[in-house]
Amino acid sequence: MNRSLSLRSKKTHQGNESGGGTTRRFGFASMRASTQPELSKKLYRLIKSENHVISAHTSAGREQISIAAQLSEWGLSTNDDAISDISDKIGVMLSELGELEITYAHNLEDFRSVLKSIRNVEASVQPSRDKRAKITDEIQRLKYKEPQSPKLVQLEQELVRAEAENLVAEAQLSNVTRQKLKEAYAAHFAAVVERSQKQEILAKHSRRLLALLDDTPVVPGDARPAYDLERDARQILADAEEDLRNWTLELEEVPTNASLDAGAMPSMANISIASSVNGNGEQASLQGSDAVEPKHEVVV
Template identity: 50%
Template sequence: MDNCASPHSITGHPPPKTRSSVSLSKLLDYIQPELSRKQYRIIKNDKGLIEAYKSAGIDRVEIGRQICEWGKNSGDEAIVDISSKVGLLLQEMGKLSEPYATALEDARGHLKIIRNIEKIVQPIRNRKMRVLDKIQKIRTKTPSQNIKLAALEQELVRVEAESLVAEAQLTNLTRQNFREAFQIELAAAIERAEKEVILAKHGFRLLELLDANIVAPGEPYVPYEHGVQAHQVLSDAEANLKEYQPDDRYRAPGGSGILVEETADEVDQQVNINGWGVAQS
């Protein structure tokens, strides 16, 4: 593990939203097709969540660095050594937020695929309902218009065939991508949590080396003699992280689970409503 080092950059809290940005957000929400509106909100909120995890990780790294710096100026040999190593463990915990946020981005990409297929299916549903409404009106008001009725019934057959394929794809792609999205997210959550547990347990080992017994004024403190042990704790933590292997039961699909965001955004061009699945590029 590196010595106490500053992170590359430190972000503050995002500026408050202006009235116009809030109005634009509501407008974008309103114009979404009904079928994809809820998924749109989930994806939008996920973006804020991802940024929050990134920001929290950066803050954790900075706090760990500050603890190192504080300990150096304490004048207490025990605090100097233990605080520097605890600070390093906290920095390593903070660094775990970046790969976790990346996994959330990958999961969010799968949710975008669901949203985009929902956006495609909604107009097909609407068209089918319009044709059915027209047929119903003709049958109730002008039953003699057999030619127009026959044309609408033929159109209904075509729309129903298109709808059948689209609805099947909606179900197939939704199940597939919902499963993969949360396998990625939950696998990343497990890995992050297990690595944090590793670091936290070694942190407790370090703290046990710090004599916190109360000493009366004027009495000498017990000399700190655990430098070698503290260094070994840090080496053990580093080795345990390198040796870490996730449980095969909780692995994300496809290994890395990487999904390019642009691909998810363009899935509406890839979906083939005249066949099954997604058209291969």
């Protein structure tokens, strides 16, 4: 990690679409991305890319499980009792490593669907911004062309409503984005820790298995001593199984204060949004309806 402390080059400007995702820029995924509202395009692409990571880990896991079986078969075919037993047991371990890789991919799926809730709010906030901008433009146009138009009064009223609606939308966006970003990546990193710790357990026991294989060289015609360590090998598998069974995820908590109601507003009855949302129709439904106190919770 000897690189800079930021991924952004000094030249990067907002709206610059370059970055890691350029390889699929003109692909099918990008075509569909172009139908996404501007606001949610970046996250839309990121969520697509996450699919590639997920399928790569799934594929790695499946191949590992396949190789585990192949190793076991190969060991059997050597007609060497020691190699046969150890390779079969190593195969069991490799297979479990593969399963953990697939579980990791499943956990990333969950992470990915949490990210989608941010993208969805982004997509839904875009029309609210567009509406406000459109009314503002129309007012400017009318003021220039027909300064006395009675439609101006109507538009000014519409603008107040649109601004109020947009204020709510932006607050929802901010609330959901912060909450879900934390939740998503807290889960992502918890999944990394789980995979890491479990695979480390398996790898260490697997090395114990290897120690049972006597690699003292023989001279031609000499028979190797009979292999009698099946019991020890089985015990190592049992040890690994027990360690995995006793494993629990122990992590520093990621604290959260996010306690949102169905309207993505603070779920506290004592907060009124009337002062900031002047008379628009959404006030009632957006105001916190659950009479619960904010709790200090934990994301994962």
